[in-house]
Amino acid sequence: MDGKRFIVMVFSLIFILVGISSYYMLYKIYRKEFPVYDLFDDMSVLSISASLGEDEWKVMRNEVFPDFERRHGCRIRAVNIEAGDTLKKIEVMHKAGKMGIDVLFLDNMNLAPYVEKRLVLNLNRYRDIMDKNVYDSLVKPLDFNGRLMFFPGRPNVQITYYNTDIFDGKKYKIPQTWDELLDVAKRLKKEYGTGKVAIHGTLDANTTSHVFEFVEAAGGDITDLNDPGTIKAFAFLKRLYPYLSVETKKANWNTTNKFLSEESIYLGKNWPFGMNIIVKQNGKNNIKAYDTWAGPEGKATMIGGDVIAITKRSKKHELALEFAKYLMSKDVQKVFVQKLGWPPIRNDVLGKVPKWQRPFFNAVMNALKHGKYRPAIMGWSVVDKYVNKAFKDIVIDQGDVKTILKRYASKMDEELKWLK
Secondary structure (H helix, E strand, O other): OOHHHHHHHHHHHHHHHHHHHOOOOHHHHHHHOOOHHHHOOOOOOHHHHHOOOOOHHHHHHHHHHHHHHHHHHHHEEEEEEEEEHHHHHHHHHHHHOOOOOOOEEEEHHHOOHHHOOOOOOOOOEEEEEEEHHHHHHHHHHEEEEEEEEEEEEEEOOEEEEEEOOOOOOOOOOOOOOHHHHHHHHHHHHHHHHHOOEEEOOOOOOHHHHHHHHHHHOOOOOOOOOOHHHHHHHHHHHHHHHHOOOHHHHOOOOOHHHHHOOOOOOOOOEEEOOOOOOOOOHHHOOEEEEEOOEEOOOOOOOOOEEEEEEEEEEOOOOOOOHHHHHHHHOHHHHHHHHHHOOOOOOOOOOOOHOOOHHHHHHHHHHHHHOOOOOOOOOOHHHHHHHHHHHHHHHHHHHHOOHHHHHHHHHHHHHHHHOOOO
């Protein structure tokens, strides 16, 4: 054997050993990360993942899963995976060739990577499992380059809660425009000695959601911090902030319900589930809601919520598709509306909601009419980071709008380029 052939054989052996070692390491990671997913070959078990609260899981287990299990002679295994961890875990299972999750309930904020990495099933062939009563406006944004990659699961949109003892239509009217919002905030602070209006100012995804709505209402683009509409939105928020409640720095999806219930604020935006906390649980029947206020380019709300996806390497596509169809059905959507306060994906459900909830759901449906989806880009976390930096420097610290936005726009653009 000559020297060249020997070297080739040695390197070939090294490559084989490296490949085996890499696969073994990946499999060890899979076993460590996912010890409960041993039944991926059991065709009678359908595994789903979602990021839900305990009360939400309780409704799923008691009101939703049992009927499907009876109809299809299967068992549903539900796994709670936090939204920020789902992509990594699904990717590990996908690469290991041992997909332990069949159906995903995904936050619509971060869908692009699942498509780019080919982790989910192309649903074009299965469009017809969606009933004609499913809102078309919720389906269109789930189309990626002509491919339907997700089904609508639950839309979510923030509504504006207000205290009717204060906003009685006489002394104070609910603000319908930015100018009216600023005027109300000023007058309330002057009368009570402290701000009584709050926005989400916790400098995280909560804040980004509210900034997104202001930017859209100004005709801006949240992925372009130099956009004239984006500049206009930050300039208005800077003017508004001195008149907001001190609770703004602590206000998020959870605490806003508390502040409204305790009447430390009289006006604030939050998700619809708040109606169950504020009114049903805390007995605050004087709290009502409407859609939102309008900016220079009209009203704008951010559509959040979850979508349904089926993992590409699941061995149970047929059963998974049946479950997706079941989740979108009228009966299940009624459960979501009545038990959880989730907005429906269908136009034939709202007539069944309890009387006290109807005004809130009317606000929700009006808000959805002005709904905008966040951009489906790989680098949303980058956008989130710089929007919050800009909010702190401009809105909270009252810095120069254009100078700060120009600086962060450059940094954001540079980081986004690396992801393209």
